[in-house]
Amino acid sequence: MNVKIKKLSISQKVLTLFLFSFIFSILFSFLFIHFLYKDLYIRSVKERLVNEGQRTAAHFHYGSLSGDIKEKIDWYNVISSYEVIAVDQLEELDQYFPYRIDYEHLLSDADEQKLLNGQYVLKEGYVHEFKRNIVGAIFPLTHEEQLIGFIYIYVPLAEIPEVFRKGIPVLVITGTFFFIVLYIIVNYFVRSIFNPIRMMREFAKEVGRGNFSKRIQVETSDEIGELATAFNKMTESLEKQDERKKEFLANVAHELRTPLTYIGGYTRLLLDEAYESKVEAKNHLQLIDKEAKRMQKLIHDLLQLNQLEDPNLTLQKEPIAFSQLILDSLELFTPSLTMRNIIVKTDLDDEVIILGDLNRLQQVLYNVIDNAIKYSYDHGTIHIRLIQQDNQAELTIRDHGIGIPKQDLDRIGERFYRTDKSRSRKTGGTGLGLSIVKEIVNLHDGTMDIQSEEGKGTTVILSFPLVEL
Structure with a gap:
């Protein structure tokens, strides 16, 4: 059974759940009707029967059961839904009510003893001759504390369809309408829920x-x-x-x-x-x-x-004096700067401390300064400035070289992207340098901004969080 359920689709499982819920609702309705019949209807019949019997028994306060009294009881039987039998002795009940209740005699020894003690006896069960259940009660009749006779009052019980003759058709019609409406609603929601899922399944295959x-x-x-x-x-x-x-x-x-x-x-x-x-x-x-x-x-x-x-x-971060790292990186380019007569002017704040990976940040500086030198004109000037700005260390490297075309600025930092492939090949570039810079800067929670104008030079602005002292 479990294997079969696993093979069902989700929509089939939902519809199956709906079907079981509906069956359960029908079963619950049946049990509820049965409860109404057993607990409410029969109990109310018993209560009315006992009240009626007690009222009837209270009228018999004469010394004996005369013929006039029995005639009144016969008339009462005609106009009432109850059947009333009045007898002088208990043995006479078998003559007037020669039936068995649940295939047993009407009265047991215990019942007779209760009656003789002045208590009434309630009887309920199936009577084969009536082909239905009955509820009855036997009351002792007394006069001046003397037992003068007994009355037996009973009524056949209606079957469930008779009790709910008007309610069941309404229940069936309402239930059918409810089922149709509920099925339409559930089916709509099943489609609205699972159609996208089915589409996702098909698209996932694609x-x-x-x-x-x-x-x-x-x-x-x-x-x-x-x-x-x-x-x-x-x-x-x-x-x-x-x-x-x-x-x-x-x-x-x-x-x-x-x-x-x-x-x-x-x-x-x-x-x-x-x-x-x-x-x-x-x-x-x-x-x-x-x-x-x-x-x-x-x-x-x-x-x-x-x-x-x-x-x-994982980066090996430590507090770094940023200005010293910049100066150390510049020393690596002394030969190429001298050979091309390029001047580097610096304006560095010595108090700038950032938290970073020394080797990775040196890669950043090497790549950016290397690009500034490669794409500068001979006898040119490169300006490097380091300041503190809004809890950020802001490094600006500006050259006055060939610059970058405006249409290429947005693609700077993409892998293999070069604005001048022939020149990059001469300088040994791979088009990956600024991609590496961009990744390292991001790993340090920093930002990189490039501003350039073709023929006038390029400015690279790097920002890093300052160390909180």
């Missing part, structure tokens, strides 16, 4: 096949609507990730294709000894070495990006 283009139409704002919205957002996110993955693979293939072509071509020239001098052969080897190093750097940057995007990455 997503599994790599098709991220379909979206679920959201028609409600309930939990199912929220689930459908979340599914659409998830699909949209997967679609973007898939596009990025394809773009990433295409970019990697493109980045590797050129150096591999160079390496393959010049290796073939060297193998075929297609060169005129050892100097030319050495130039070929140097070019091969340069392209091999470019590929090595590309792979190294990709591994770094992958590591930085790992949610389990």
